[in-house]
Amino acid sequence: MSIRNPKQKLYEQFAIVAKALGHPQRLELIEHLAQGPRSVEALAMKLGLPIANVSQHLQTLRRAGLVSAERDGKFVNYRLVDDSGLVAFASVRTVAEHHLAEVDRIVRGYFEARDDMEPVTRQELADRMRDGLVTVIDVRPPDEFALGHVPGAINVPLGDLPARLSEFGKDREVVAYCRGPWCVMSFEAVAALRSHGYAARRLADGMPEWRAAGMPVEVAA
Amino acid sequence: MSIRNPKQKLYEQFAIVAKALGHPQRLELIEHLAQGPRSVEALAMKLGLPIANVSQHLQTLRRAGLVSAERDGKFVNYRLVDDSGLVAFASVRTVAEHHLAEVDRIVRGYFEARDDMEPVTRQELADRMRDGLVTVIDVRPPDEFALGHVPGAINVPLGDLPARLSEFGKDREVVAYCRGPWCVMSFEAVAALRSHGYAARRLADGMPEWRAAGMPVEVAA
DNA sequence: ACATCATTCAATATAATCATTGAATGACAG
DNA sequence: CTGTCATTCAATGATTATATTGAATGATGT
Numbered sequence: 403m404s405i406r407n408p409k410q411k412l413y414e415q416f417a418i419v420a421k422a423l424g425h426p427q428r429l430e431l432i433e434h435l436a437q438g439p440r441s442v443e444a445l446a447m448k449l450g451l452p453i454a455n456v457s458q459h460l461q462t463l464r465r466a467g468l469v470s471a472e473r474d475g476k477f478v479n480y481r482l483v484d485d486s487g488l489v490a491f492a493s494v495r496t497v498a499e500h501h502l503a504e505v506d507r508i509v510r511g512y513f514e515a516r517d518d519m520e521p522v523t524r525q526e527l528a529d530r531m532r533d534g535l536v537t538v539i540d541v542r543p544p545d546e547f548a549l550g551h552v553p554g555a556i557n558v559p560l561g562d563l564p565a566r567l568s569e570f571g572k573d574r575e576v577v578a579y580c581r582g583p584w585c586v587m588s589f590e591a592v593a594a595l596r597s598h599g600y601a602a603r604r605l606a607d608g609m610p611e612w613r614a615a616g617m618p619v620e621v622a623a
Numbered sequence: 624m625s626i627r628n629p630k631q632k633l634y635e636q637f638a639i640v641a642k643a644l645g646h647p648q649r650l651e652l653i654e655h656l657a658q659g660p661r662s663v664e665a666l667a668m669k670l671g672l673p674i675a676n677v678s679q680h681l682q683t684l685r686r687a688g689l690v691s692a693e694r695d696g697k698f699v700n701y702r703l704v705d706d707s708g709l710v711a712f713a714s715v716r717t718v719a720e721h722h723l724a725e726v727d728r729i730v731r732g733y734f735e736a737r738d739d740m741e742p743v744t745r746q747e748l749a750d751r752m753r754d755g756l757v758t759v760i761d762v763r764p765p766d767e768f769a770l771g772h773v774p775g776a777i778n779v780p781l782g783d784l785p786a787r788l789s790e791f792g793k794d795r796e797v798v799a800y801c802r803g804p805w806c807v808m809s810f811e812a813v814a815a816l817r818s819h820g821y822a823a824r825r826l827a828d829g830m831p832e833w834r835a836a837g838m839p840v841e842v843a844a
Numbered sequence: 845a846c847a848t849c850a851t852t853c854a855a856t857a858t859a860a861t862c863a864t865t866g867a868a869t870g871a872c873a874g
Numbered sequence: 875c876t877g878t879c880a881t882t883c884a885a886t887g888a889t890t891a892t893a894t895t896g897a898a899t900g901a902t903g904t
Contacts, residue, residue: 408729409807413647415726416805419718421645425862426634429641442881455863457882462861467722476871476880486721490714497640497707501688505636508629584637586630646892663851676893678852683891697850697901 422466423494427451428459432482432491433581435469436610437542438549439481485614495584512589518596521606522577524615527552530575537576541591542609548622552579552612555620560587567598579605579612643687644715648672649680653703653712654802656690657831658763659770660702706835716805733810739817742827743798745836748773751796758797762812763830769843773800773833776841781808784815793821800826800833 422428427449434440434448446456460480463469468487469480482488498505513519522530530536531554538555540547547557558566570576578591588604595602605612613619643649648670655661655669667677681701684690689708690701703709719726734740743751751757752775759776761768768778779787791797799812809825816823826833834840 407807408732408810409651410647411729412726412805412807413650415719415723415729416650416712416716417645417647418723419715420641420650421861423715424638424642424645426631426638429634429637430630443879452864453881454865454883457880458862461882467718473871473881476878478881483722486714486718490711490718491637493707493711493714494640494644495637497688497711498636500707501704502636502639505633508632508636511629584633586628586633589629642891664849673894674851675853675895678850679892682852694851694901697848699851 419466419468419490422462422468423490425459425462428463429491431456431459431463432468432487433585435480435482436488437546437581439479441477441479443477445480488610488614492583509589512586512593519604521604523606524612524617527577527605528617530577535575537570537574538605539570539576539578539591540609541578541580541587546581546609550609550613550619550621552609553618553620555579558591560591563591563594567595567600570595570600572600574601576600576602577605578602580608582608582610640687640689640711643683643689644711646680646683649684650712652677652680652684653689653708654806656701656703657709658767658802660700662698662700664698666701709831709835713804730810733807733814740825742825744827745833745838748798748826749838751798756796758791758795759826760797760799760812761830762799762801762808767802767830771830771834771840771842773830774839774841776800779812781812784812788816788819788821791816791821795822797821797823798826799823801829803829803831 423432430449431445434445440448442453442457442460445460446453449456460469460471464471464480467483468490470483471478471480473479509519527536527538531538531552538552539558540551540555541558541560541563543559544557551557556569558569576595578588578595580587580591583606585608588608592602592604609619644653651670652666655666661669663674663678663681666681667674670677681690681692685692685701688704691704692699692701694700730740748757748759752759752773759773760779761772761776762779762781762784764780765778772778777790779790797816799809799816801808801812804827806829809829813823813825830840
């Protein structure tokens with residue numbers, strides 16, 4: 403039996419955090435919780451997973467200090483304890499973006515040409531919105547939109563997009579955003595818009611990053 | 624059989640990176656590689672692990688895009704591909720520091736009073752060194768010291784410390800640093816120095832962070 | 845060609861993680 | 875008190891990660 407010295411014990415603690423981030427569905431849970439607090443059931447619905455399974459993943463995240471739980475009547479609401487989990491997620495994502503060829507391959511699947519996938523930066527979007535040059539659409543579900551969105555953005559859940567194409571002019575660029583830098587709904591929205599002849603691009607990241615950058619956020623009344 | 628959509632595929636890629644960070648000994652490997660490139664054997668020696676085991680861990684890190692390998696004669700030298708892996712490690716560490724009680728407990732084990740463990744910041748150390756107020760010791764092994772150290776620091780490997788206590792004056796504060804923010808050698812050095820009546824503190828982080836901050840680095844001739 | 849050395853590979857046993865199921869808990873409403 | 879509902883727990887098999895061993899590979903020097 404190996405004696406574990408303090409160094410190893412410390413590293414084991416760090417590894418607990420990294421391990422908690424090391425499962426695709428826990429990452430998805432973090433992304434959803436970044437939109438706002440949610441009950442176990444709500445999260446299970448969003449991910450399309452059994453409740454017991456989600457409950458266990460949430461407890462793994464809690465043991466890693468990433469989320470906290472608070473009981474509210476029959477429900478238990480989970481939330482991110484602070485931004486540090488998102489920062490860790492973002493830095494992991496950065497490694498994958500820069501060094502895993504597979505990520506490139508997946509993203510490229512959405513677009514014909516490489517320059518088509520160049521996203522709009524936060525600042526660029528803010529400037530162009532001020533000048534009235536763009537239509538901004540938030541492709542998340544209405545409940546997430548209600549918890550906070552880019553001022554002036556229209557809520558067009560991805561499923562509704564085909565039926566609502568006529569709302570947009572082909573002369574104005576449409577910028578789509580959703581939950582985060584790699585939330586695929588905005589990729590799909592842009593791909594759909596383009597296939598119908600609209601000029602469309604993605605915002606480089608999503609709502610939590612917009613909020614974290616100190617940009618104005620509009621909340622439903 | 625589940626069909627994996629692009630969203631899930633993306634998250635699986637991110638999870639590969641996080642999973643690679645999710646093992647204590649792989650984190651230790653990263654910390655060592657942050658000092659400079661190393662062969663498999665050299666790393667195995669430093670960690671005290673079988674070579675085949677280290678080789679496999681390194682390949683996990685390579686598949687995650689964190690390290691790269693280059694053959695040099697009989698040896699294969701591994702190195703961090705860039706700083707992004709260290710950034711990810713640092714952000715994972717931040718979560719653990721802030722939210723895992725166990726980390727606090729381990730660190731506290733080295734010190735009697737809480738304020739005794741307050742570390743010296745990089746800038747504070749630079750200022751006080753300029754004024755000639757402190758003795759700086761680098762407690763890493765000589766080979767790591769040779770690859771780059773704080774200018775003016777004395778190399779006192781942890782094992783040699785007891786025999787070399789007389790080199791320091793009890794009127795000058797001694798600042799110890801090693802491989803990174805949680806490299807326990809500096810904790811142990813400070814604890815040892817204090818138990819012999821010296822005024823000692825730790826640098827808040829280690830060599831890689833000092834270098835990354837653009838501070839001057841001295842390399843052995 | 846041969847021996848040597850660093851590394852990787854392949855095979856194995858062990859351990860940890862994961863998804864699923866059904867039962868237990870804790871809160872609320874009647 | 876009873877029934878209902880959200881969540882957690884406990885137990886299970888299935889999958890995956892890990893450590894260990896010994897053999898295979900690839901480069902070097904004689």
